[in-house]
Amino acid sequence: MNVMSWSLSVITTLVVAAATTSPALAANAAKSAPAKPTTVDIKDFAFAPKTLTITAGTRVVWTNLDEEPHVVVSAGNQFATSKALDTSDSYAITFDHAGTYTYYCAIHPMMVGTIIVK
Numbered sequence: 001m002n003v004m005s006w007s008l009s010v011i012t013t014l015v016v017a018a019a020t021t022s023p024a025l026a027a028n029a030a031k032s033a034p035a036k037p038t039t040v041d042i043k044d045f046a047f048a049p050k051t052l053t054i055t056a057g058t059r060v061v062w063t064n065l066d067e068e069p070h071v072v073v074s075a076g077n078q079f080a081t082s083k084a085l086d087t088s089d090s091y092a093i094t095f096d097h098a099g100t101y102t103y104y105c106a107i108h109p110m111m112v113g114t115i116i117v118k
């Protein structure tokens with residue numbers, strides 16, 4: 001093997017090594033990209049999922065699938081209260097800061113849910 005082809009071989013090895021480290025780069029890219037909206041269904045007088053864990057910057061969309069109206073209210077007044085959501089109505093909040101956000105339905109206070117923002 002002459003010096004030139006040896007160099008090529010080393011370069012090829014480095015390129016392959018760089019390519020195999022790309023999952024880490026991809027993970028970083030995914031972290032910095034805006035998070036996709038996440039949905040909470042309001043169905044059968046319950047929030048589903050009842051507890052939702054998301055990353056900061058995620059938009060959460062509640063959709064009422066019941067025939068009864070529901071109102072999303074932050075237990076600690078951490079975000080704005082929704083209007084009365086009729087069937088198929090949605091309400092969205094973007095959670096920019098880490099924390100635990102508990103909420104309930106103003107009309108049916110036994111309906112409770114939690115958003116955990118990491």
Ligand SMILES: [Cu+2]
Nearest residue numbers: 070105107108
């Ligand atoms: Cu309700």
